[in-house]
Amino acid sequence: MRALLVVNPSATTTSARTRDVLVHALASDLKLEVATTEYRGHARDLARAAAESGNTELVVALGGDGTVNEVVNGLLHRGPDPEGLPRLAVVPGGSTNVFARALGLPNDAVEATGALLDALREDSGRTIGLGHAAGTPGTEDEGVPGRWFTFCAGFGFDAGVVGRVEQQRERGKRSTHSLYVRQFMRQFLGESNRRHGTITLERPGEEPLANLVLSIICNTSPWTYFGNRPIYALPKASFDTALDVLGLTRLSTLTAGHYISQLLTSSPERGPEGRHAVSLHDQDSFTLHSQAPLPFQMDGDHLGLRTSVTFTGVRRALRVIV
Known part of the structure; x- marks a missing residue:
């Protein structure tokens, strides 16, 4: 098998x-070409070239969730085509590796490589759904290019935390869970709209959901990890369905403590709930609007400020080796 x-x-x-x-280890079983990324977006360009070449059967991403996201966007540059595109395999190399772990892969790179080789020998894999987000037609974000995400996106508060973490990493800080906790607290203390949300969720045939302070969109569960503890913001989210959404209409000190406690004790059966929480399951399409520009992130990658984003859940978008 020819692989990149x-x-x-x-x-x-x-x-x-x-x-x-x-x-x-991989070269012992594959006709392997190795490419090292040199700039942001390079993994996307490499995967796109592999998909367009027509002679690459497998693309393996060795890195964290950001690298995987770039590879996925390169493979799906012209849209999903599970039978016509190279398959995807992942060897985790980042600090969290949510996508790889959601697929059931070991978090250790060496163990994951062994599992990958076993799966290739057994021709084991699955076709998963993905999320897609793009600028909303008729808004100032209309021209923003669409982008795929593998496990989550965020519009508002959590994206602001991601942006703060990226700023610290650019200054030389290591990506650790304590760094995320510190930036969460700074975002929380500096947030001016915790009590009066500016986000409205619109979906075809339904009444709008207004005044959301934050919105988390999941393509699978868990949403993330705190150390080795999985966090289930939306326990029903799955690679086999469309998208799930969690929105909060209030984030005061009291409610924040309540929902953080629920997240830390969440399980595959139960996530955050309460009168300020809104959960939607298996949504094919919806749009999030904000009265003011808000931070936006996909798969842990901060993408700047947006006022409107349209989301689509695409079932059976890509074949993966597991």
């Missing part, structure tokens, strides 16, 4: 020596 291995050399949990071992 896309390596992020800045992956936080894999050393150069570990990467060499993984490359050697």
